Amino acid sequence: MKELLEVRELKTYFILDERRIVKAVDNVSIRLSQGESLGLAGESGCGKSTLGYSILTCIPRPGKIVGGEILFEGENVANKPESWLRRHYRWIKVSMVFQGAMNSLNPVLTVGRQLSEPLVYHKNMTYKEARKYVVEALKLVGLPEHIVDRYPHELSGGMKQRAVIAMALILKPKLVIADEPTTALDVVVQAQIINLLKNLTQREGMGLILITHDLSVLSEVVDKVAIMYAGKIVEYGTSEQIYLTPKHPYTQKLLRAVPRLHVKVDKLEFIPGAPPNLISPPPGCRFHPRCPIFKEKSNFKGLCDIEEPPLIEVEPEHKVACWIYAKR
Amino acid sequence: MTNREVIVKAENLKKWFPIKTGLLSIFKKEKLYVRAVDGISFNIFRGETFCLVGESGCGKTTTGRLLLRLLKPTDGRIIFENKDITMTPEKQLIEFRRKTSMISQDPYAAMNPRFTVFEVISEPLTIHKIGSFEEKIEIVSKLLEEVKLTPIEEFLWRFPHQLSGGQRQRVCIARALALNPEFIVADEPVSMLDLSIRAEILQLLRDLQLKRNLTYLYITHDLSTARYFCDRIAVMYLGKIVELSSADEIADNPIHPYTKALIAAVPEPDPSNRLKMREVPIKGEIPSPINIPSGCRFINRCVVYDNAPEKIKKLCKTKEPPLTEVEDNHYVSCWMYIK
Numbered sequence: 001m002k003e004l005l006e007v008r009e010l011k012t013y014f015i016l017d018e019r020r021i022v023k024a025v026d027n028v029s030i031r032l033s034q035g036e037s038l039g040l041a042g043e044s045g046c047g048k049s050t051l052g053y054s055i056l057t058c059i060p061r062p063g064k065i066v067g068g069e070i071l072f073e074g075e076n077v078a079n080k081p082e083s084w085l086r087r088h089y090r091w092i093k094v095s096m097v098f099q100g101a102m103n104s105l106n107p108v109l110t111v112g113r114q115l116s117e118p119l120v121y122h123k124n125m126t127y128k129e130a131r132k133y134v135v136e137a138l139k140l141v142g143l144p145e146h147i148v149d150r151y152p153h154e155l156s157g158g159m160k161q162r163a164v165i166a167m168a169l170i171l172k173p174k175l176v177i178a179d180e181p182t183t184a185l186d187v188v189v190q191a192q193i194i195n196l197l198k199n200l201t202q203r204e205g206m207g208l209i210l211i212t213h214d215l216s217v218l219s220e221v222v223d224k225v226a227i228m229y230a231g232k233i234v235e236y237g238t239s240e241q242i243y244l245t246p247k248h249p250y251t252q253k254l255l256r257a258v259p260r261l262h263v264k265v266d267k268l269e270f271i272p273g274a275p276p277n278l279i280s281p282p283p284g285c286r287f288h289p290r291c292p293i294f295k296e297k298s299n300f301k302g303l304c305d306i307e308e309p310p311l312i313e314v315e316p317e318h319k320v321a322c323w324i325y326a327k328r
Numbered sequence: 329m330t331n332r333e334v335i336v337k338a339e340n341l342k343k344w345f346p347i348k349t350g351l352l353s354i355f356k357k358e359k360l361y362v363r364a365v366d367g368i369s370f371n372i373f374r375g376e377t378f379c380l381v382g383e384s385g386c387g388k389t390t391t392g393r394l395l396l397r398l399l400k401p402t403d404g405r406i407i408f409e410n411k412d413i414t415m416t417p418e419k420q421l422i423e424f425r426r427k428t429s430m431i432s433q434d435p436y437a438a439m440n441p442r443f444t445v446f447e448v449i450s451e452p453l454t455i456h457k458i459g460s461f462e463e464k465i466e467i468v469s470k471l472l473e474e475v476k477l478t479p480i481e482e483f484l485w486r487f488p489h490q491l492s493g494g495q496r497q498r499v500c501i502a503r504a505l506a507l508n509p510e511f512i513v514a515d516e517p518v519s520m521l522d523l524s525i526r527a528e529i530l531q532l533l534r535d536l537q538l539k540r541n542l543t544y545l546y547i548t549h550d551l552s553t554a555r556y557f558c559d560r561i562a563v564m565y566l567g568k569i570v571e572l573s574s575a576d577e578i579a580d581n582p583i584h585p586y587t588k589a590l591i592a593a594v595p596e597p598d599p600s601n602r603l604k605m606r607e608v609p610i611k612g613e614i615p616s617p618i619n620i621p622s623g624c625r626f627i628n629r630c631v632v633y634d635n636a637p638e639k640i641k642k643l644c645k646t647k648e649p650p651l652t653e654v655e656d657n658h659y660v661s662c663w664m665y666i667k
Contacts, residue, residue, distance in 0.1 A: 043523065213523060243598065
């Protein structure tokens with residue numbers, strides 16, 4: 001399969017002032033082939049959304065890419081000028097379904113008019129010419145044609161979310177980043193949106209990066225999963241590897257905290273403590289203050305709390321950033 | 329179950345909100361109402377966790393507010409500890425107010441940002457004129473210890489913005505406990521929290537329940553946490569309870585077509601699921617609670633109705649199905665299952 005996206009040792013920092021730098025994404029590498037889907041999961045503040053924004057080269061201020069590369073089809077977009085990005089990259093190659101976007105639709109414009117805008121600005125179409133393509137995009141997400149002339153308040157939550165997804169698809173990008181696309185929706189509608197995303201990746205060959213904190217939703221859609229913690233990827237692998245044989249203590253704990261409908265659990269586990277402050281993260285492994293294995297076993301003292309673990313390949317495609325798996 | 333003490337009882341409870349469509353509506357004979365809660369009855373037993381689940385707009389939050397008498401019902405009765413409190417004037421509700429309390433979804437919005445943690449938690453004490461300043465410090469410290477916000481001195485004088493989401497929710501729980509209540513309405517208490525914190529807060533609520541013999545009404549849209557956390561679940565649809573049974577029964581043996589659809593829609597952390605589409609047996613979208621269909625209100629979304637025998641179809645169209653016990657302690661309101 002052709003390589004679509006490769007992020008190499010990306011560092012996206014938010015520089016608040018000279019002393020305070022939030023290292024939201026710190027040395028993160030991911031790869032994505034054409035038509036593949038990748039899930040980014042982790043607790044809030046782990047940098048998963050910032051990674052999404054970085055790939056779109058659209059980082060809110062005062063965030064900045066301070067190191068690393070984002071190769072899209074072999075071209076490094078991290079150091080391209082704004083005008084090039086605007087003309088050749090953003091929304092054309094990569095688009096995004098922003099978190100809560102369904103509530104940010106312009107209430108005084110029809111859905112069709114809003115969806116036309118990318119076509120008008122990028123393809124020099126008139127709004128009239130754009131209509132045909134808008135209808136096509138709406139069909140793709142399962143909305144009937146008459147929605148074109150509706151205003152956002154006339155649509156239900158699920159329909160609005162579909163419209164926002166159609167907006168991301170309008171220029172036929174190769175990669176769509178979806179940031180928590182189902183969070184505010186009811187379960188029935190959520191299932192429909194999940195099916196839609198599955199359809200788009202499996203049948204239309206669209207690349208997808210799905211960002212969510214909901215591990216159940218994630219497992220329903222993506223082929224590969226990256227678990228993030230405090231700005232770093234701690235585990236990376238195929239869905240089967242992550243869900244069936246998780247290796248990192250954080251992933252293991254996180255999965256045991258998921259309540260399940262069809263499995264009766266007496267007691268869910270939780271991870272005591274809170275994620276670290278990203279201005280001054282703990283030295284060594286960022287998870288070590290909360291890590292059950294570090295607490296139990298003394299032979300990791302002086303290692304986990306001092307030296308940062310590299311991503312270690314434990315089986316093909318399955319990488320873990322944990323000293324337990326290092327050969328010493 | 330039957331010989332357990334009932335703490336809260338709802339009898340044919342209704343809450344209709346009138347809609348003001350404009351000045352001319354005064355002259356119209358027919359008034360329009362949002363039928364948020366439209367005739368529901370249930371018992372909540374002391375010491376149990378009773379859950380209301382449903383999609384947004386089904387009336388679950390309104391029900392919670394009615395039971396706490398934060399809203400006055402349009403019709404029906406609320407009985408708390410064998411006393412009818414449906415129409416009791418506010419002044420005589422003081423004791424009821426002490427015995428009940430609430431935990432809300434957004435802990436940040438539920439706190440005055442200019443109050444310290446001490447002020448937030450001691451406010452109910454101040455309102456009910458309990459304790460001097462020193463006594464209040466003592467009570468609040470004990471509460472903080474109970475919700476595991478330690479060291480206490482570190483949290484007592486902090487402001488809400490200096491706390492994390494999980495800590496804020498703990499403060500809200502401490503405040504809810506300040507007057508030693510017996511019945512607590514928890515409205516989506518963990519839906520804004522991260523996964524691992526969610527499990528931690530639920531465990532805290534459970535520990536507190538055992539220790540203080542609390543009764544919870546847990547309101548949520550998340551069936552997975554409902555099954556984990558609750559004893560009994562009532563599924564609501566458009567202001568009515570369509571199914572009521574133990575949490576295990578609802579999850580493993582749903583009967584009502586709506587519950588079946590809800591259960592089928594819940595995602596599971598299983599990677600093999602991505603290889604198939606999720607089939608949810610339901611049609612269309614939830615109708616507005618202003619013009620609720622006559623007969624069974626689920627009729628236009630029901631897939632069972634399409635293949636039902638003519639005799640039952642006629643019932644569905646004309647008569648509202650009552651909540652009926654179809655199996656042991658399993659109540660369903662669907663003509664297909666009512667004998």
